[in-house]
Amino acid sequence: MAAYVEILKSEFPEIDSEVFEYITGVLDSGATDFEDEEEVFDAIGGVLQEVSPDSKNEDDIRDICLQLFNTLKLYDLCCHTHPPLLSCCCPLSVLTVSAATEVQGIWMVKRPQNTTVDAKKLEKAEAKLKAKNEKRNEKDSQKSSGPVVLEEASASQASSKKESRVDISGKNRSYDIRIENFDVSFGERSLLQGAELSLASGRRYGLVGRNGLGKTTLLKMLASRSLRVPHHISILHVEQEVAGDDTNALQSVLESDTVREGLLTEERTLNARIANGTADGLESVRLSEIYIKLEEIEADKAPARASVILAGLGFTPQMQQQTTKEFSGGWRMRLALARALFARPDLLLLDEPTNMLDVRAIIWLENYLQTWQSTILVVSHDRNFLNAVVTDVVHLHSQRLESYRGDYENFIKTKEDRLKNQQREYEAQLQYREHIQVFIDRFRYNANRAAQVQSKLKLLEKLPKLKPIEKESEVTLRFPDNFEKLSPPILQLDEVEFYYASEHRIFTGLCVSADLDSRICIVGENGAGKSTVLKLLMGELTPVNGIRHAHRNLKIGYFSQHHVDQLDLNVCSVELLFKKFPGRLEEEYRHQLGSYGITGELATRPVASLSGGQKSRVAFAQMTMPCPNFYILDEPTNHLDMETIEALGKALNKFKGGVVLVSHDERLIRMVCKELWVCEGGKVKRVDGGFDEYRDLLHEQFRKEGYL
Incomplete structure (x- = not known):
């Protein structure tokens, strides 16, 4: 989002920080909803006029809103032209992120103390935007078609102005993720309440829990950034199969590394201009920079690396040269996984990756992920896969998340120990309460013990409210077998x-x-x-x-x-x-x-x-x-x-x-x-x-x- 931040700060260098946060918040949340520059003007035009009443008239503000709208649509277009199998939420591209970070890093303008904004106009703009969003939501709800109206997932979390400022400024370079006090719901059902999720960079997390509690929904909320993940952290969510076209499987995987593809495209363009004699001296300098970056990312080794990944997932050399439209849905899902492994995002989200694989490919994937350098959050119900891959387990239950160090077997043991300790603590507290209650009942009507009884009553009131230990119900299945024995051969x-x-x-x-x-x-x-x-x-x-x-x-x-x-x-x-x-x-x-x-x-x-x-x-x-x-x-x-x-x-x-x-x-x-x-x-x-x-x-x- 650095592009519109740059526009705002260049056009309004003395903007109040609170007003700036409000405007960027409106643009950030409405990026995909604004249909034209007029809607951007309706949302923030009044506030921008108040910020700069003397130097800019209404036409100037409308021109700025047009620039902002075009920037937002460019960002939206970039995100949605990534390969459809990956929910790619990295800002524009790695190169754009780097440039944006430099701009934000040097833009430290100390605002004058006399900068003010009309609170009534700000309130009016907020109300107008809220009414517009409510109207759009009402319109969207009326558009539902088909015999079944499916509920939608949503997420909310407590926001910190300090975290937002650090994220916008580009100063946050940590690849650890910490999301505090957030809720996730699906329609009217609450899946998570006041939850916390911490993902340390480079660790591999297994997300486990009963069916229907919201594991897949949580992955989708992270992938869509409905839950706030720092902008500089790239996310890939293997969710949909690759769309079939004339691209062969190997090339499809290579294209998932957008940085490498962008550099190679630029290299070809510059070489063509140099060959045609239409280039100036700057092209040669830029070409040298591209060659250095291609060498840094080992671009020449990429085809071999992509081929190894595809082979591990079961693609023969002949299959690697087949076009993606020739593959079935199951093989296209494998291709989606291969693209994600090749692209090496900062946060890789996998939802039941073993469902699409045979035993051979699962064993290969276990070994491959054990050397993964960045962060993984995987939903899997394959016990052996989790034991082989994960370094930590996140357990979703009772509308909250609990973290455990170690593999799945260690999680089972630690969870059982925790439950036993909690049960012992619960029983001890219950026994203590009963002991106090016995004293109260015994001496309730004894005048000589009245003061002691009152003291015990107050003590009982101050004790924390006891909650019984929540144990997940045991799952039982039964296949009826009320039939006669049959003699072989069957x-x-x-x-x-x-x-x-x-x-x-x-x-x-x-x-x-x-x-x-x-x-x-x-x-x-x-x-x-x-x-x-x-x-x-x-x-x-x-x-x-x-x-x-x-x-x-x-x-x-x-x-x-x-x-x-x-x-x-x-x-x-x-x-x-x-x-x-x-x-x-x-x-x-x-x-x-x-x-x-x-x-x-x-x-x-x-x-x-x-x-x-x-x-x-x-x-x-x-x-x-x-x-x-x-x-x-x-x-x-x-x-x-x-x-x-x-x-x-x-x-x-x-x-x-x-x-x-x-x-x-x-x-x-x-x-x-x-x-x-x-x-x-x-x-x-x-x-x-x-x-x-x-x-x-x-x-x-x-x-x-x-x-x-």
């Missing part, structure tokens, strides 16, 4: 050959089988055919050659990794079950949903308004209602919180039917699976050593390929 693929096109064979000679005692996990790289195996087992795909055999009483429950796409988002969960299984009482639907944590008003809210984890629970409730005797689960842990994943593992172990699942969650695999199948090279082979052997094989492969 489900079998014998010498199966399958392909979508004859020149692209996916499987040949596939021989696998499962029964009601099976606990089988299928792993392998994305595209190796894991989901295809599941669909062959279910009978959704017909083998080109070979036989699928299934018991006549086999009843399969299927959980798709794209389960959200199969839910009707425009109805509530109760109505969803009613449509799928009509003819039952509402209490039955509510009981079924309640078994998976969708209780009370959650069951009557539109499915679209639920968090990702809550939608998964609705999908579980829908899948289990017909009481299947065999479950096929494709990435069931996506979006589930840690407690629910733990409950899912326990429920699957208690279930008396068969289970085949595709998962990348190491914790769930170790809890549940007795057999590990690896999809690779058109075959499915069993790994006798289980997950440990598979992990060792991947590490050895990484070392050979030079990715570790």
